Amino acid sequence: MSKGLTSRNEDYSQWYNELVTKADLAEHSAVRGCMVIKPYGYSIWEGMQAFLDKRFKETGHSNAYFPLFIPKSFFSKEASHVEGFATECAVVTHYRLKNDGNGNIIVDEDAKLEEELIVRPTSETIIWNTYRGWIQSYRDLPILVNQWSNVVRWEMRTRLFLRTTEFLWQEGHTAHATKQEAIEETERMLDVYADFAENVMAVPVIRGKKTETERFAGALDTYCIEALMQDGKALQAGTSHFLGQNFAKAFDVKFTNKEGKLDHVWATSWGVSTRLVGALIMAHSDDSGLVLPPKLAPIQVVIVPIHRSDEEFEKISAVANELISKLKSRNISVKYDDRDTQRPGFKFAEYELKGVPVRLAMGGRDLENGTIEIARRDTREKQTISRENLDEYIEKLLEEIQLSIYNKALNFRNENIREANCYDEFKQILDEKGGFIFAHWDGTVETEKKIKEETKATIRCIPLDNKQEEGVCIVTGKPSTQRVLFARAY
RNA sequence: CGGGAUGUAGCGUAGCCCGGUAUCGCGCCACAUUUGGGAUGUGGAGGCCGCAGGUUCGAAUCCUGCCAUCCCGACCA
Numbered sequence: 001m002s003k004g005l006t007s008r009n010e011d012y013s014q015w016y017n018e019l020v021t022k023a024d025l026a027e028h029s030a031v032r033g034c035m036v037i038k039p040y041g042y043s044i045w046e047g048m049q050a051f052l053d054k055r056f057k058e059t060g061h062s063n064a065y066f067p068l069f070i071p072k073s074f075f076s077k078e079a080s081h082v083e084g085f086a087t088e089c090a091v092v093t094h095y096r097l098k099n100d101g102n103g104n105i106i107v108d109e110d111a112k113l114e115e116e117l118i119v120r121p122t123s124e125t126i127i128w129n130t131y132r133g134w135i136q137s138y139r140d141l142p143i144l145v146n147q148w149s150n151v152v153r154w155e156m157r158t159r160l161f162l163r164t165t166e167f168l169w170q171e172g173h174t175a176h177a178t179k180q181e182a183i184e185e186t187e188r189m190l191d192v193y194a195d196f197a198e199n200v201m202a203v204p205v206i207r208g209k210k211t212e213t214e215r216f217a218g219a220l221d222t223y224c225i226e227a228l229m230q231d232g233k234a235l236q237a238g239t240s241h242f243l244g245q246n247f248a249k250a251f252d253v254k255f256t257n258k259e260g261k262l263d264h265v266w267a268t269s270w271g272v273s274t275r276l277v278g279a280l281i282m283a284h285s286d287d288s289g290l291v292l293p294p295k296l297a298p299i300q301v302v303i304v305p306i307h308r309s310d311e312e313f314e315k316i317s318a319v320a321n322e323l324i325s326k327l328k329s330r331n332i333s334v335k336y337d338d339r340d341t342q343r344p345g346f347k348f349a350e351y352e353l354k355g356v357p358v359r360l361a362m363g364g365r366d367l368e369n370g371t372i373e374i375a376r377r378d379t380r381e382k383q384t385i386s387r388e389n390l391d392e393y394i395e396k397l398l399e400e401i402q403l404s405i406y407n408k409a410l411n412f413r414n415e416n417i418r419e420a421n422c423y424d425e426f427k428q429i430l431d432e433k434g435g436f437i438f439a440h441w442d443g444t445v446e447t448e449k450k451i452k453e454e455t456k457a458t459i460r461c462i463p464l465d466n467k468q469e470e471g472v473c474i475v476t477g478k479p480s481t482q483r484v485l486f487a488r489a490y
Numbered sequence: 491c492g493g494g495a496u497g498u499a500g501c502g503u504a505g506c507c508c509g510g511u512a513u514c515g516c517g518c519c520a521c522a523u524u525u526g527g528g529a530u531g532u533g534g535a536g537g538c539c540g541c542a543g544g545u546u547c548g549a550a551u552c553c554u555g556c557c558a559u560c561c562c563g564a565c566c567a
Binding site: 349 | 491524525526527528529557558559560561563564565566567
């Protein structure tokens with residue numbers, strides 16, 4: 001364990017990279033752009049999966065699994081979809097290797113595939129090709145399926161968790177008899193994501209719709225949740241797409257409706273990825289390391305014994321073990337760090353780096369006084385308290401920490417939403433403060449593009465509950481009926 | 491994919507210009523003393539100098555190619 005972390009003020013990017021590796025979440029692999037997710041990082045993802053999977057099932061969905069490979073021809077069937085993904089696809093062209101006689105293993109050119117296979121960047125095409133066989137009547141609908149999988153997108157520039165060539169995610173793909181039902185599903189799942197982000201990850205988000213430019217390739221509407229990171233940049237944390245009948249038409253998926261007429265099926269898709277781990281890190285952590293919300297912390301409580309003799313250690317352990325069983329019966333995950341290979345100070349620093357929400361330390365003094373030292377990671381407050389009803393106290397404290405982390409992020413987010421009434425003010429806010437900016441926009445692709453080129457800011461979304469107000473576009477001066485949300489983003 | 495930088499022990503580095511198989515710190519191992527915020531001492535182990543070629547009697551060092559990482563751009567739901 002190395003000392004010291006670059007501070008956020010010094011270099012936010014470097015702070016993030018160091019934190020991910022030093023807290024043992026992930027590391028770069030031998031393959032360009034691909035990461036190894038280490039056990040501690042993976043357990044955070046598992047925690048996210050558990051919460052989301054439960055919510056998906058509560059909202060009527062079932063898990064299934066579709067192939068990693070997609071025949072190339074499937075991609076050409078939905079025009080805007082292929083356009084959106086064509087430039088970042090990994091392609092399998094051969095299925096065999098051979099020895100070239102000089103001891104080198106080479107691709108066997110005789111084993112060329114008739115049709116190339118695309119490593120899925122997303123699964124709409126293979127899934128809708130499959131759904132054709134599943135749907136004949138309105139009685140077969142809706143289909144509410146989710147898949148947990150890996151996907152590959154050949155990105156030019158990658159960053160651990162935030163953008164990797166291969167990443168883990170879930171993708172929901174649903175089929176419906178009516179437009180209305182599909183739109184309701186799209187919005188329902190956006191709410192699931194928003195609720196998860198705020199109540200589990202403790203990250204406040206803004207729900208909205210993407211503009212035409214930022215929309216998913218093949219969607220009629222893309223809904224999203226947008227979060228704000230500590231450096232003032234926005235991060236798209238989840239998307240839910242209303243796909244209309246685009247994929248049903250492309251893959252000829254029709255059904256007979258109640259009136260006996262043939263119609264194309266309505267679709268949605270929605271997903272979140274391991275990028276959420278990156279969001280979690282960037283939203284809460286500080287210069288001492290990770291700050292994890294209790295609901296996602298792999299270890300919620302750590303107990304560090306401090307002893308001068310074996311006898312003292314035995315006594316401390318007896319008290320600790322009793323506490324551990326009480327905490328476990330309250331479903332609190334607890335680790336007793338009885339390693340005698342590291343000193344207490346080392347352990348304190350290590351658990352701070354790893355973001356364990358509550359740390360307990362018990363030594364000879366506490367043993368005599370019936371006390372224990374309790375330290376919370378988020379505020380770094382430390383106090384010595386009585387051990388009476390400690391399990392109950394800790395349970396409440398964990399809830400308080402969860403809430404407190406959320407409120408801190410919420411305050412930060414709210415303090416960093418500003419309104420700009422002219423282009424100069426807009427640019428000034430971007431350069432001096434960052435954050436979200438509400439500004440009037442004339443609704444054209446040209447203006448959106450111009451702003452992006454000149455300032456690197458994009459329209460993150462048009463918030464769902466957006467206030468309607470008369471105004472003029474900050475760039476063209478044309479009339480506008482509402483402000484939209486801009487930011488520089490990851 | 492374009493511009494820039496970097497790659498030497500697990501990590502961080504010196505050496506490179508001016509060729510002679512490698513410096514220091516942290517970490518690691520052993521023992522002792524320690525243990526309420528990243529311990530101290532003594533001894534020890536650890537290196538295909540990113541990879542592959544080339545030049546040379548000899549390459550970490552010079553040349554070519556490749557790979558990876560970081561920064562800036564382009565790209566990106």
